Amino acid sequence: MIVLEDALTLLLNHAPLPCSTTRYPLAECFGRILAEDITSTMDFPPFNRSPLDGYAVQLKDIVHVSPEHPVLLMQIESVPAGSVPCKIVTSGQATRIMTGAKIPEGADAVVRLEDTRLVNDQIEILTADKAATNICSQGEEIRINEKVLTTGTLLEEGALGLLSMLGQANPLVFHKPKIGILATGSELLSPSAPMKLGKIRDSNSYMLLAKTLKAGGEPVLLGHVEDNLSSIITKLSELPDLPVYITTGGASVGDYDLMEKLFQELQIPLLFKGVAMKPGMPVLAGVWKNSLLIALSGNPAAGSVSFEMLISPLIRKITGLRNWNHKKTIVKLCGTFTKTSPTRRFVWARWFMKQGFIFAEPLSHQGNGMLKSALEANALLEIPAHNSPIKDGTELEAILLHL
Amino acid sequence: MIVLEDALTLLLNHAPLPCSTTRYPLAECFGRILAEDITSTMDFPPFNRSPLDGYAVQLKDIVHVSPEHPVLLMQIESVPAGSVPCKIVTSGQATRIMTGAKIPEGADAVVRLEDTRLVNDQIEILTADKAATNICSQGEEIRINEKVLTTGTLLEEGALGLLSMLGQANPLVFHKPKIGILATGSELLSPSAPMKLGKIRDSNSYMLLAKTLKAGGEPVLLGHVEDNLSSIITKLSELPDLPVYITTGGASVGDYDLMEKLFQELQIPLLFKGVAMKPGMPVLAGVWKNSLLIALSGNPAAGSVSFEMLISPLIRKITGLRNWNHKKTIVKLCGTFTKTSPTRRFVWARWFMKQGFIFAEPLSHQGNGMLKSALEANALLEIPAHNSPIKDGTELEAILLHL
Structure with missing residues (x-):
């Protein structure tokens, strides 16, 4: 039996790191992990540019204008975005300029279109309000040689926009690690099989497939296999060849709990056997042919907690993600928790916000029927070992799984 | 100009609903939206079953046992999970039973394997602790005819596990709505194009692609088109044929802001023009050939707020998702906010938890360079209209985008 944090450390220390990398077209990179640092080869903006549609002018011409005392300027050029101004703006002149266009030489202010009026052929400037600040300076967003993105960044909207802006049409990303999922148990049927007396359909494989995808891995469903040693060895x-294999079933005590015998038979040295938590205590882990082989309980309530606490962070780490750890916080217990135990416990809960506080309410089905709770659960609430009954409003630690 | 909430209502009222449906293999359903209610055709468990490895016995035989006063029972049968007991347990007898196996007739308690000992050919029962509760009753998880899952459920771990358990190997799901993304602007280059003076690379398309994927839509990148009416009409x-088209650029004021002219030219009646918020005011929306055509600002800071506040909930709704609305909550401002405005404002922020409270810190780059902030942002903080400078710790509303 080992402490949860130590079990995770052992897994991480033996994890097959780092994943290999590849280049993908930018449009296929959402949700992937960047495998290179990205440095800008130029300033952004690459020149002083206008943030709005208006007239580029010399500030000294307009500094005293008001609607009562407007000035008239002569337009010398019109520069759409994407084009480049050719003429130098001098006193008494203005260049029509569009959002994003380069500020012409000579100009040091931009008057908003709304603050101007066309009077015959001349431009009447009605206010100079903020005109001097209506310039985006070269390099104010990003400097040349600035490191903009780093290895391990999850590619979402901000990163994809930046990569595009920086001309990174095929960024280097990590391959998603393949996670094998094998269910053991003679009672198991696939979801498409007709029901038979004494059998149940395998729900663990699909639950763990979903959790693997959520953690950024690529699940490989390996089907199920009967509860006997030679069948399991043949199947294995x-x-x-995958970096991680997860099995469910046969990791607990008893005649048909075969995974420990399997580890012995295949001479796989155990990293650990059993984790000091409830549910999810039965876990066996070892290194098999350079891969991690991790056997979880076949009980969905136990297997899902083991997976969330150990395998999800392991997968996130192997994906190359920089922030792979759990999101922990203090929450207030909503309701009471009367179950006591000498063992540290994790309880599926629903966290929610009320007036800026975070509350977590344990869900009613924790053991059997936990899949129904899993529909609602977005947190695991930690109940410390040797707890007394816990009152409504008590502060506890929780791991937030999603919004 | 229209209030944000009214703009969203107009979009939702004109949204092309509902999406068509299809069946997918369960392993490909993660992240999709269920398009049917799922009712169980049987009880779960389908029979009284054992939650652990042990011996099925008659409670009256063991009710007074203790390690000092054990009883001896005769094993009559051994039932692995997946098999069915054949023999009736009578007084003095025990059936070896595995986790998940059916409780034999006659038995009304299960003693854990750890609380027994093999003595010659007999089973010594050392404690009856909880033995009567070691039975999962038929139907305690799910009753026959119970509605377990409903249309509009996001298929994640709990739902996938349940669908598998219920034998739903090919559930009915909604097609992901295709969202066309078209960037207008003569200054735009694709990310793979070499840089040219006066040009910038299109970052909006990829930012909105990512936001579309996040909202559950299927983005269709339509490229970019020059700032002139006939080019845009030809492109369109x-x-x-897509249910929603989003354009960026040309939605603001000025000569090269062509989208309004486009709506006039194509005789597309406007649902609204302009939304009372900062940034992201320039939005034009109309119904074009049974599709929604929504023109956003080409400014990334403005376009991204418009998208988040209007298009993300629209897409989530069209996917069929039941809980499509924003996650709003009260947060405490971290730092001060000194900018004042007569217009309601949304500020990219980083929310975090400290001692059970939610704080949100506005990010430094809001306008230009907002893509750098978007790397960090996980919330939009709402600053009410006509605000005074806001003090550290003030309670404000925020929309939480992710953990």
Whole structure:
């Protein structure tokens, strides 16, 4: 039996790192992890540019204008965005300029179109309000040689926009790690099989497939196998080469709990056996042919907690993600929690915000029927070991899983 | 100019609903939206079953046992999970039973394997602790005819596990709505094009692609088109038939702001023009050939706020998702906010938890360079209209975007 944090450290220390990398077209990079630092090869903006539609002028011409005392300027040029001004603005002149266009030489202010009026052929300037600040300076967003993005960044809207802006049409990203999922148990049927007496359909494989995808891995469903040693060994020998294998079932005590015998038979040295938490205590982990082999309980309530606490952070780490750890915070218990135990416990809960506070309410089905709770659960609430009954409003630690 | 909430209502009222549906293999359903209610055709568990490895016995035989006063029972059968017991347990007898196996007739309690000992051929029962509760009753998880999942559920771990358990190997799901994204602007280059003076690379398309994926839509990048009416009309006439088109650029004031002219030219009646918020005011929306055509500002800071506040909830609604609305909550301002405005404002911010409270810190780059802030941003903080400078710790509303 090992402390949860130590079990995770052992897994991380033996994780097959780092993943290999590849280049993808930018449009296919959403949700992937950047595998290179990105440095800008130029200033952004690359020149002083206008943030709005208006007239580029000399500030000294307009500094005293008001609607009662407007000035008239002569337009010398019109520069759409994407074009470049050719003429130098001198006193008494103005260049019509569009959002994003380069500020012409000689100009040091931009008057908004709304603050001007066309009077015959001349431009009447009605106010100079903020005109001097209506210039985006070269390099004010990003400086040449600035490191803009770093390895391990999750590619979402901000990063994709930046990569595009920086001309990174095919960024280097990590391959998603393939996670094998194998269910053991003679009672298991696939979801498409007709029901038979004494059997149940395998729900663990699909639950863990979803959790693997959420953590950024690529699940590989390996099907299910009967509860006997030679069937499991045969099955394992036929598997593709993957960095991590997760099995469910046969990790607890009893005659048909075969995973420990399997580890012995295949001479896989155990990293650990059993984790000091409830549910999810039965976990066996070892290194098998340079891959991690991790056996979880076949009980969905136990297996799902083991997966969330150990395998999800492991997968996130292997994806190359920089912030791979759990999001922990203090929450207030909503309701009471009367179950006591000498063992540290994790309880599926629903966290919510009320008046700026975070509350977490344990869900009613924790053991059997936990899949129904998993529909609602967005947190795991930690109940410390040797707890007394816990009152409404008590502060506890929780791991937030999603919004 | 229209209030944000009214603009969203107009879009939702004219949204092309509902999406068409299709069946997918369960392993490909993660992240999709269920398009049918799922009712169970059987009880779960389908029979009284054992939650652990042990011996099924008659409670009256063991009710007074203790390690000092054990009882001996005769094993009559051994039932692995997936098999069915054949023999009736009578007084003095025990059936070896595995996790998940059916409780044999006659038995009304299960003693944990750890609380027993093999003594010659007999089973010594050392404690009856909780033995009567070690039975999962037929139907305690799910009753026959119970509605377990409803239309509009996002398919994640709990739902995938339940669908598998219920034998739904090919559930009915909504197609992801295709969202066309077209950037207008003569200054735009694709990310793979070499840089030219006066040009910038299109970052909006990829930012909005990412936001579309996040909202559950399927982005269709339509490229970019020059700032002139006939080019835009030609481009639009060549586009595939999509339920929603988003354009960026040309939605503001000025000569080269062509989208309003486009709406007039194509005789598209406006649903609204301009939304009372900062940034992101320039938005034009109309119904064009049974599709929504929504023109956003080409300014990334403005376009991204318009998208987040209007288009993201629209897409979530069209996907069929039940909980499509923003996650709003009260947060405490971290730092001060000195900018004042007569217009309601949304500020990119980083929310975080400290001692059970939610704080939000506005990010430094809001306008130019906002893509750098978007790397960090996980909330939009709402600054009410006509605000005074706001003090550290003030309670404000925020929309939480992710953890």
